Amino acid sequence: MLTEHGRLILSELVAIVAQEEVLRLAYDGLTTEYKVVDNSLRWRPRDLRDHDILEIPAFPADPPTVGPSETSAVRTALDDVTRKADKELLTVLGLAEKREKFFLRAVALVFESADRADETSVHFIIDGRASEQHDLAFARAEGQRKLGIVGSLRESASAVDAVIGDQLVAQRTDETEIIALRRLTEDYKNQLVAVEARTLSATDQQQDDLVDKASTLAVKLDEAEAALAAIPVRVLEVHEHAPLLFDALKGAREKLLIVSPWIRAAVVTPAFMAALETLLKKGVTISIGYGIGDDGGSHGKDRDAEAALKEMALKYANFNFRRLGDTHAKVLILDERYAVVTSFNWLSFKGDPDRPFRDERGTLITLASEIERLYQDYFTRISSSQGSLR
Structure with missing residues (x-):
């Protein structure tokens, strides 16, 4: 058993020995910084394809040279790790294993100046927080110009206008009015949720008052939603598209028409196929036109989804499914209720890979004559197409 003096002498004799270890570090290709990234946050290239998520490429594209010269940068990234382990990084020797490419999921927000249409900025949200480092790095790398953001946004809007025509463009309600109505409906929804939550802990008297307030809010919400629905030609925001597709799959009575360049298994799921077949059994006429060039981005599951649609089209005479080969248009038409250009x-929730940034807003039309015009145009094209069912 050591005495206190013995322990003191022993502690003074302890030698610091260098140990060689392999550390798993990430290198941010945009900010050119080393980082520690948890495995649960790492997205592989295959994950991006499966979830139809756009890649922001590294600028520059070449990976860093890993060696002693990187010691300072790596030490900064490892500060928290080494401090907790009571270790100090002496030097980086080199790359121990092959590199693996992975991604962090983020949201890219593109802002356009209200005064100058050609003035835009891109900002990134990562793990729920704004990342000024990535904003600045993307700007320094001239990411907007290299990815063609401004031009792509303009092309998306003009393509929609070309399909619907000048007359409908002129009838499209001013966007500020639409935004005001959307905000009003959201406000009523939030108030209604708050009132319903308060009823759970309210007294009997309070509950009577809250029920009256909830009824009033529900009426106002219905009126605001009805006013929005009554607009014959209006802008449709990105987040409004998917609910309309699901609504069409659930509620079509006579006809449903979809035109979409790509088919992806992430959208054409077994549930999607089941809903489609239910409509076909009810006698609903369904027309789907798809395909643009050689779809090199499709994978095994995507091709299986396409094959499943082909098989269903062979089974039901009221299902027109054709590969058109040049379907730049993206259209959804439900009965006489609405048309969306x-x-x-619609069938991939993904844009043209050659135009990574897009204004994915659309135009919703509820004018009966225009719905019929668009339906006949695309129904005729799909029905008369010589494209294969594959």
Whole structure:
């Protein structure tokens, strides 16, 4: 058993020995910084393809040279790790294993100046927080110009206008009015949720008052939503598209028409196929036109989804399914209720890979004559197409 003096002498004799270890570090290709990234946050290239998520490429594209010269940068990234382990990084020797490419999921927000249409900025949200480092790095790398953001946004809007025609463009309600109505409906929804939550802990008297307030809010919400629905030609925001597709799959009575360049398994799921077949059994006429060039971005599951649609088309005479080969248009038409012409891809939720940034808003039309005109145009094209069912 050591005495206190013995322990003191022993502690003074302890030698510091260098140990060689392999550390898993990430290198941010945009900010050119080393980072520690948890495995649960790492997205592989295959994950991006499966979830139809756009890649922001590294600028520059070449990976860093890993060696002693990187010691300072790596030490900064490892500060928290080494401090907790009571270790100090002496030097980086080199790359121990092959590099693996992975991604962090983020949201890119593109802002356009209200005064100058050609003035835009891109900002990134990562893990729920704004990342000024990535904003600045993207700007320094001239990411907007290299990815063609401004031009792509303009092309998306003009393509929709070309399909619907000048007359409908002129009838499209001013966007500020639409925004005001949307905000009003959201405000009523939030108030209604808050009132309903308060009833859970309210007294009997309070509950009577809250029920009256909830009824009033529900009426106002219905009126605001009805006012929005009554607009014959209006802008449709990105987040409004998917609910319309699901609504069409659930509620079509006579006819449903979809035009979309790409088909992806992430959208054409077994549930999607089941809903489609239910409509076909009810006698609903369904027309789907798809395909643009050689779809090199499709994978095994995507081709399986396409094959499933082909098989269903062979089974039901009221299902027109044709590969058109040049379907730049993206259209959804439900009965006489509405038609949507958009840059949003209905059957893939993904845009043209050659135009990574897009304005995926569309135009919603509820004018009966225009719905019929658009339906006949696309129904005729799909029905008379010589494209294969594959």
